[in-house]
Amino acid sequence: SFFAGTGAKPEGYVMTAGRLTGQKNQAMLIRAYASIASQVEQELRIYGEGELRGELEKLIASLNMEKRIRLMGASENMPEVLAGAGLFVLPSDYEGMPNALLEAMAAGLCCISTACPCGGPESVIDQGVNGCLIPVGDEAALAGAMLELLRDEKKRRKMGDSARRRAGSFRPEAVFEQWRQYVESVIGD
Helix, strand or coil, rough: CCCCCCCCCCCCCCCECCCCCCHHHHHHHHHHHHHHHHHCCCEEEECCCCCCHHHHHHHHHHHHCCCCCCECCCCCCHHHHHHHHEEEEECCCCCCCCCCHHHHHEEECCCEEEEECCHHHHHHHHHCCEEHHHHHHHHCHHHHHHHHHEEEEHHHHHHHHHHHHHHCCCCCHHHHHHHHHHHHHHHHC
């Protein structure tokens, strides 16, 4: 929790984490954020490295967003990065079961993700309960979801708390216990 006078901004920042590749579609996130930047205080931080870094830097410059959008490079301390964030976005065109999304949920962050194939995000995000799903490539939907959630800190925190609880069901010991119960039910202890 944040206390008055600590100097910490309760809003945190908007973030994503992943390789800078076409699949991850950080360009859509940059454009969507730029379209709402004048209406929000939070900056956008993009963590990761990859072949599209130069292209993303040019896009940020072309939108005059150098002061609001930062390419952070790879982080050695993702738990600390997640702790400082206010909103996590996964704008991917496709994913399996995205670790970055699960880590953000486990850290209690409200998350926005594309409902991308192969369905990983849809299997962990309950729409409007612990996060927000948007159609793949839908820049307007992403901008709208970010704006709504960045303007409503109470809703963000509630969804983040729900995300943390949901992510708990993916802890290895929880998954092992589910498998143990299933196997025992099949073999009939």
